[in-house]
Amino acid sequence: MLNSAREPAAVPTVCHWVGGKAQGGTADRGGDVFNPSTGRVTARVPFASAEELNACVAVAQAAFAGWAGTPPLRRSRILFRFRQLLEEAGDQLAAVISREHGKTLSDARGEIVRGLEVVEFACGIPDLIKGEYNENVGTGVDAYSIRQPLGVVAGITPFNFPAMVPLWMFPVALACGNTFILKPSERDPSASALMAELLQKAGLPDGVFNVLHGDRAAVEGLLQHPDIAAISFVGSTPVARVVHREGTLHGKRVQALGGAKNHMVILPDADLDDAVEALLGAAYGSAGERCMAISVAVAVGDACADRLIERLAPRVTALRVGPPTDAGTEMGPLITGEHRRKVCDYIAGGVDEGARLLVDGRPGYQDAPGGFFLGGSLFDRVQPQMRIYKEEIFGPVLGIVRVPDLDAAIRLINTHPYANGTAVFTRSGAAARAFTSAIEVGMVGVNVPLPVPVAFHSFGGWRNSLFGDHHIYGREGVRFYTRLKAITQRWPRELDKKAEFAMPTMK
Numbered sequence: 001m002l003n004s005a006r007e008p009a010a011v012p013t014v015c016h017w018v019g020g021k022a023q024g025g026t027a028d029r030g031g032d033v034f035n036p037s038t039g040r041v042t043a044r045v046p047f048a049s050a051e052e053l054n055a056c057v058a059v060a061q062a063a064f065a066g067w068a069g070t071p072p073l074r075r076s077r078i079l080f081r082f083r084q085l086l087e088e089a090g091d092q093l094a095a096v097i098s099r100e101h102g103k104t105l106s107d108a109r110g111e112i113v114r115g116l117e118v119v120e121f122a123c124g125i126p127d128l129i130k131g132e133y134n135e136n137v138g139t140g141v142d143a144y145s146i147r148q149p150l151g152v153v154a155g156i157t158p159f160n161f162p163a164m165v166p167l168w169m170f171p172v173a174l175a176c177g178n179t180f181i182l183k184p185s186e187r188d189p190s191a192s193a194l195m196a197e198l199l200q201k202a203g204l205p206d207g208v209f210n211v212l213h214g215d216r217a218a219v220e221g222l223l224q225h226p227d228i229a230a231i232s233f234v235g236s237t238p239v240a241r242v243v244h245r246e247g248t249l250h251g252k253r254v255q256a257l258g259g260a261k262n263h264m265v266i267l268p269d270a271d272l273d274d275a276v277e278a279l280l281g282a283a284y285g286s287a288g289e290r291c292m293a294i295s296v297a298v299a300v301g302d303a304c305a306d307r308l309i310e311r312l313a314p315r316v317t318a319l320r321v322g323p324p325t326d327a328g329t330e331m332g333p334l335i336t337g338e339h340r341r342k343v344c345d346y347i348a349g350g351v352d353e354g355a356r357l358l359v360d361g362r363p364g365y366q367d368a369p370g371g372f373f374l375g376g377s378l379f380d381r382v383q384p385q386m387r388i389y390k391e392e393i394f395g396p397v398l399g400i401v402r403v404p405d406l407d408a409a410i411r412l413i414n415t416h417p418y419a420n421g422t423a424v425f426t427r428s429g430a431a432a433r434a435f436t437s438a439i440e441v442g443m444v445g446v447n448v449p450l451p452v453p454v455a456f457h458s459f460g461g462w463r464n465s466l467f468g469d470h471h472i473y474g475r476e477g478v479r480f481y482t483r484l485k486a487i488t489q490r491w492p493r494e495l496d497k498k499a500e501f502a503m504p505t506m507k
């Protein structure tokens, strides 16, 4: 890693959590956890060996029957207590997230609140998991369906939401009666350890929720393990594609959410001040390291683009970059020095390809020692064939694409390989309706720049932003983490003992 200083003697080890106990790990492989604000190593994370992985799956498997047999109302009560404990631990958890990820404390608190919403949703499991019933589908015959848990399910999560993304998964999975193994990002693993402790305090039986740290090898181990029934993955598209392919090849149910390139369309009739504020937060919040970050502003008409730039460029130049714990900071550092280099390479590439760099976030930061900070960058006249348009940069870089009309904006967005989120800013209901109807993207905002669905709707993109059939959390989550069983029953007063050789029909 770039700009790092190791303090091996001083750093603690982040432990696995298996069977209700913290375990330091026995493997020689492991990784450094950085504080991106200082560039210093703050902890060491062990990478699970194959034996540790097998032992963890066995623990989760052993806990399954008891947990699946626990009445949903009792499972819900444990989640209610977890919700309370999580809220009480909010400041502590936000500090852990901010220290390892680099996002501001207010942003870290925001992700916890969005995660809490999913816990609140999952508390409604007795109602959510209800089946359907038909009396008398045939004479004296009733039919009903129930949803049952899958078994041991695993969640593999990215660095950018170390609490929220795991919370998209495990509250619903546990509520449905599954046992869970979380493989968090090795870059900011401590939030998951804290959540594991809170679940135990809430009364969750040991072995029902486990945390296993690791990198690619651990993911491959989970994908191949015969006792893992399903995998929820959130991360970059190349890995999501492999996880979906390998997981399904090994007979698992898989939902794999990938990367993004989210467009925000600004129509000439939009409230431009509102659009500028929205763009600033959505493009540069969390240093652009959000899968729903807006990375392309699609300005409809040159006049609209020029007026937008007039207001936006000075604000991007003035973004307050600094330590996430400082009250005035708007943008903290990037996750690693390596990632900052990658983002700087994209900026240089954009200039080489002919885009107009209006604000350059590199000077003063690019090679600075210490933290992995980078200023905000703004490009105009970005063209669809450029790499800065086609690829996910995942940093504080916004590109403006100029189009002549709304139809051209829709065509542009519908042909991009990513289709996670998008937004339109306008005062016209008709234009907004045309946009929401024709746009081929999973999550759409109308004058809302980051349309992350609330917990009782589900989250998911289209095309290269999601592989699998189910979106995550909400009712889609309940469907993903359960399987349907249909039961047809008959309790005849007098048994009809005559065999029937024709296909049974309801008489």
Ligand code: NAD
Pocket: 156, 157, 158, 159, 160, 161, 165, 183, 184, 185, 186, 214, 215, 216, 217, 219, 220, 234, 235, 236, 237, 239, 240, 257, 258, 259, 260, 290, 291, 392, 394, 420, 461, 465
């Ligand atoms: P990543 O794909 O590098 O890592 C995600 C997880 O996969 C981590 O747990 C990591 O250990 C593991 N992993 C990494 N490389 C692997 C490999 N070769 N084989 C198997 N496992 C591997 O993603 P990241 O850098 O941690 O997170 C950023 C990415 O996640 C961005 O692309 C972002 O758009 C995406 N993301 C998507 C969503 C969404 O909901 N669609 C949400 C958050 C983040």
